[in-house]
Amino acid sequence: MRRLSPSFFYKFVILFFIGIIILVVSNTLRAQEKQNPDQQLQYKSDHSADIENTILNEKVDSVLALMKINEKIGQLVQYSGGWDVTGPSSSKGDQHKLDKLKKGEVGSMLNVTSVASIRETQRIVMEHSRLKIPLIFAYDVIHGYKTIFPIPLGESASWDLDMIGQSAYIAAKESAASGLNWTFAPMIDVSRDARWGRVMEGAGEDTFLNAEIGVARIKGFQGNNLANVNTIAACAKHFAGYGFGEAGRDYNTVHIGEYELHNTILPPFKAAADAGVATFMNSFNDIDGIPATGHKVLQRDVLKGKWNWDGFIVSDWGSIGEMVAHGYALDKEHAAEIAMNAGSDMDMESYAYEAALETLLDENKVTIAQIDDAVKRVLKLKFELGLFDDPYRYCDEERERTQVYTPEHLYVSRNVAKKSIVLLKNENELLPLSKTINSIAVIGPLADDKNSPLGNWRAKAEYNSAISLLEGVKASADKNTTIYYEKGIDLTIPTVEPGQNQFLHPLQFNTTDRSGIEKAVKAAKKADVVLLAIGEDAYQTGEGRSQTDIGFKGLQIELLEAVQAVNPNVVVVLMNGRPMDLSRPTELAPAILECWHLGSQSGYAIADVLFGRYNPSGKLPVSFPHNVGQEPLYYNQKNTGRPYNPKHVTFSGYRDAPKTALYPFGFGLSYTTFEYSNLKTSKTEINTDGSLLVTVDVKNTGDVMGEEVVQLYIRDLVGSLTRPIKELKGFQKIQLEPGETKTVTFLLDKERLQFYTINKTWEVEPGQFNIWVGGSSEASLKTSFTVVE
Ligand code: BGC
Numbered sequence: 001m002r003r004l005s006p007s008f009f010y011k012f013v014i015l016f017f018i019g020i021i022i023l024v025v026s027n028t029l030r031a032q033e034k035q036n037p038d039q040q041l042q043y044k045s046d047h048s049a050d051i052e053n054t055i056l057n058e059k060v061d062s063v064l065a066l067m068k069i070n071e072k073i074g075q076l077v078q079y080s081g082g083w084d085v086t087g088p089s090s091s092k093g094d095q096h097k098l099d100k101l102k103k104g105e106v107g108s109m110l111n112v113t114s115v116a117s118i119r120e121t122q123r124i125v126m127e128h129s130r131l132k133i134p135l136i137f138a139y140d141v142i143h144g145y146k147t148i149f150p151i152p153l154g155e156s157a158s159w160d161l162d163m164i165g166q167s168a169y170i171a172a173k174e175s176a177a178s179g180l181n182w183t184f185a186p187m188i189d190v191s192r193d194a195r196w197g198r199v200m201e202g203a204g205e206d207t208f209l210n211a212e213i214g215v216a217r218i219k220g221f222q223g224n225n226l227a228n229v230n231t232i233a234a235c236a237k238h239f240a241g242y243g244f245g246e247a248g249r250d251y252n253t254v255h256i257g258e259y260e261l262h263n264t265i266l267p268p269f270k271a272a273a274d275a276g277v278a279t280f281m282n283s284f285n286d287i288d289g290i291p292a293t294g295h296k297v298l299q300r301d302v303l304k305g306k307w308n309w310d311g312f313i314v315s316d317w318g319s320i321g322e323m324v325a326h327g328y329a330l331d332k333e334h335a336a337e338i339a340m341n342a343g344s345d346m347d348m349e350s351y352a353y354e355a356a357l358e359t360l361l362d363e364n365k366v367t368i369a370q371i372d373d374a375v376k377r378v379l380k381l382k383f384e385l386g387l388f389d390d391p392y393r394y395c396d397e398e399r400e401r402t403q404v405y406t407p408e409h410l411y412v413s414r415n416v417a418k419k420s421i422v423l424l425k426n427e428n429e430l431l432p433l434s435k436t437i438n439s440i441a442v443i444g445p446l447a448d449d450k451n452s453p454l455g456n457w458r459a460k461a462e463y464n465s466a467i468s469l470l471e472g473v474k475a476s477a478d479k480n481t482t483i484y485y486e487k488g489i490d491l492t493i494p495t496v497e498p499g500q501n502q503f504l505h506p507l508q509f510n511t512t513d514r515s516g517i518e519k520a521v522k523a524a525k526k527a528d529v530v531l532l533a534i535g536e537d538a539y540q541t542g543e544g545r546s547q548t549d550i551g552f553k554g555l556q557i558e559l560l561e562a563v564q565a566v567n568p569n570v571v572v573v574l575m576n577g578r579p580m581d582l583s584r585p586t587e588l589a590p591a592i593l594e595c596w597h598l599g600s601q602s603g604y605a606i607a608d609v610l611f612g613r614y615n616p617s618g619k620l621p622v623s624f625p626h627n628v629g630q631e632p633l634y635y636n637q638k639n640t641g642r643p644y645n646p647k648h649v650t651f652s653g654y655r656d657a658p659k660t661a662l663y664p665f666g667f668g669l670s671y672t673t674f675e676y677s678n679l680k681t682s683k684t685e686i687n688t689d690g691s692l693l694v695t696v697d698v699k700n701t702g703d704v705m706g707e708e709v710v711q712l713y714i715r716d717l718v719g720s721l722t723r724p725i726k727e728l729k730g731f732q733k734i735q736l737e738p739g740e741t742k743t744v745t746f747l748l749d750k751e752r753l754q755f756y757t758i759n760k761t762w763e764v765e766p767g768q769f770n771i772w773v774g775g776s777s778e779a780s781l782k783t784s785f786t787v788v789e
Helices: 006-035 048-064 069-075 093-104 115-128 152-156 161-175 197-200 207-222 258-265 268-274 296-306 334-343 352-364 368-384 395-403 407-420 468-477 518-525 554-568 582-590 602-610
Strands: 075-081 109-110 137-138 235-239 278-284 312-314 422-426 439-443 481-487 529-535 570-575 591-594 673-680 683-689 692-700 706-716 727-736 740-747 767-774 779-789
Touching: 006 161, 048 706, 069 075, 069 352, 069 368, 075 093, 075 268, 075 602, 093 115, 109 554, 115 137, 115 395, 152 197, 152 207, 152 407, 152 518, 161 207, 161 395, 161 407, 207 258, 207 727, 235 268, 235 296, 258 334, 258 529, 312 368, 312 740, 334 352, 334 368, 352 779, 395 570, 407 602, 439 468, 439 554, 468 481, 468 529, 468 602, 481 518, 518 554, 529 554, 554 570, 554 582, 570 582, 570 602, 591 602, 673 706, 673 767, 673 779, 692 706, 692 727, 692 767, 692 779, 706 740, 727 740
Parallel strands: 075 109, 109 137, 235 278, 278 312, 439 481, 439 529, 529 570, 570 591, 683 779
Antiparallel strands: 422 591, 673 692, 692 740, 706 727, 706 767, 767 779
């Protein structure tokens, strides 16, 4: 027998161990993938994506080929079913829906929630209909499902795209675990008018910020694979112009020119389409005379045409039928004709498509190609969601029990909440509170409110399930600190029983009971500091909740004045869903903390900031005015021919109020301070498709660690159309230790410098551009560069 040489033996041993290591590592990775399907990297070459698309289209076509016209139209019908586990009730409306479900004449349901109800509703279709095409289940999951995150406006104040993506991901995970497949979010309507109730639902007044945050939310909801059981389809809404309703009135007329539409309103929608959002929702308003739901240019020419987007458009609730009230359609049939021709694919609760499309087809008023195209778009999403493989794919009681409202989700909610808080004022460093403070008075109608912090559009949140400010303070304060609590006043007069759905009930604010104010004053007198929780009830903002007054309703200012008179150390803890008139609190209180409606963990998150465990880093995504008369107010106005001039009377603005904001867009303080210097560009001249780098040094000049949102604004000085005085074109959130300096770099390229020009196309125009970088839209550190032909 030949003896093995020692070197061969060693090589063998080494190779053997390498083999073992490879085996162990690959098995561990596989096991990890199984445990955590979200983490799977999905690398697909263009070629394999093409093949997948072809297969998908073939599958869709094969189903379409089997369908009769009533079944095709059925796919374009969406009903609301508020029914419970047992399925539809015996009411006439529910019976109609049940009949249609059995015939396979419904494509989607909204407002059917819980695995049991969804399973039951899907079963009706699977057992009775001819083709057994599964339903898609949709719901308004706007800022969390059961674990509630800050309202979208509040969350946007974090300017933290990763956190925002995570919050959407958890909302998706909880909804999908409860059987849902599709959310009507994100709302990416640029909204500049604080009177509009739905300001709370979006990312505020800026186009760029809405686009960035919208995409983060879409990616969070959809992940990179819609068939993953932790993801749901998203919906970019409301297409388009809904945030520009005249004078902030909901559902109202929008007067906006074509250029402004393209430059200000459409970019977030384009970004959503490019990010692969599965669906769009059109909107209630008309734009320059054309209802958005019947707007062919927007839906067919721009979205499905120029942008080549292949998802489907759902109407807003009843918005097809509402074209009759708009005076744009004669009757429901006519409305269906207009909507289908305009490219609106699915009819939410108008009952117009089911009533009219077949006749319209016979009369050649709509075409079979249009109907087929709409149906294919809907079927495609059903395949992508994996519903054709298993219609009950998302119906898993075990997941519903174990993956909703978990401690991990609440932990993330608290993190997002604390990052959403904006410190607006902090005279004499009243905040953070000292750990050894003797006494705190927690006062106000919202101080121990466990419901308002959940905000409007709160999906499946339990009534009264938020941590109140008082609870948060009690949990955080030292055991030797005395805490007094007084409500002082009521904010609203209840109109429904506690716990009842308040969605459709108007609030009443005409409170007159002052009996608690005296007790509040007594508590304030005894305490070292007062935390005064005032602002808005959860249902004061949201759909149908526009207001002409954005001040403090009821007796809140009276309470503030009374308390402040006996104790000047007042921290106003604001809870609200829109920019408010803060003029009086700003005059009276040395500190103001903007806490929005922060969700399930509100009180803990606020206490994190009050006691300095978290250094506030939020920045306003909307301007706060001096008074309501300034609305709509936004930082990126046009200069006009008569900009403000202190020496002249005749300028564009007001005689009795400033033109600018009390707290501007992008503004927010920290417990430390930041210094900006060394603003430089890599080039002083570029051509129209060139790019340059902008760098700036940011230093933490205080003595605690802090985070800063570094913001970059540009101004295109002369254009073929007038340009805004400043436009946000980049931001980065950085963290700095005391004394630390970081250099932040931004890229300015064609994408960021172009606009929709007089030529009705996106171009970079030659000329001078100014750049500002700083910690708010009032940044003053400035440089410039030139674009040449
Ligand atoms: C709202 C939409 C919402 C829909 C379904 C409508 O009234 O405008 O944003 O998604 O209802 O609930």
